[in-house]
Amino acid sequence: MKSLLVKGSIALALAAAFGVNAPAVNAADIVPVEPTVEAVDANHAGIAGANLLLNAFIERHPKAAITEIAFDGEDSQIKYEVEGFDTTGRYELKYNFSTDQMSETKEGDYKVALERKAFDPTRILPPQAIVNFAFAQAQGQATSLNSWSVKNEKGRFVYDVEFGAANHQEIEVIIDAFTGELLSVKGVK
Known part of the structure; x- marks a missing residue:
């Protein structure tokens, strides 16, 4: 798979930026799915970088609940985002690899309704397994990993996974984050 990412250097740069040697968050065991194709592994920048940012978010907000984890590699920009909340409010932590900028914003106050959007990142299927599935x-039509996110x-x-395809087309695959059930595929011809 043609990729916009350079695995090793991005993962090392992120580790240095966050002061983390390796992702500390462990995902749930994978549910066997067929067919499986190895397109990314746990060290792929789209996976490792998101884990590093998740760890940074958890360090900043140890009692926070997570509502979204995302990677975006479109437009020659590599970005990661983690959203969550605790009793002090809603927060969004972003990292732009291209500019080496990390920013955090408070997105609002805590509301009980946020509880429905929260998930335990140690209980979802690993992102590399989902991206490979x-x-x-994409039946051989994907040419690049554009983005993935996990949210309610x-x-x-x-998981919402998007790939680039020939002629600037996009393929979108939606998969249940806990069971691995394939929910939809759009853009495959």
Whole structure:
């Protein structure tokens, strides 16, 4: 798979930026899915960088609940984002690899309704397994990993994985974050 990312240097730069040697968050065991294709591994920048930012968020807000984890590699920009909340408010931590800028914003106050959007990142399927499964669903048409995110959509925790394809087309694959159930595939011809 053609990728916009350079694995090693990005992961090392992120580790240095966050003062972390390796991701500390461990994901749940993978549910066997077929077909499996190895397109990324745990050291891929789209995976390792998101884990490092998640660890940084948890260090800043140890009692926080997580509502979204995302990687975006489109437009020659590599970005990571983690959203969550604690009793003091909602927070969003972003890191832009291209500019080496990390920023955190308070997005609002704590509200009980946020509890429904929270998930335990140690209980979801690992992002590398989901990206590989999503890549297999692209039936050889994916040329780059554009983005992935995990969040609550309409009451269900899902991974939304997007790939670039020929002629500036996009392939989007939605997968249940806990079970690995394939929910939809768009853009495959």
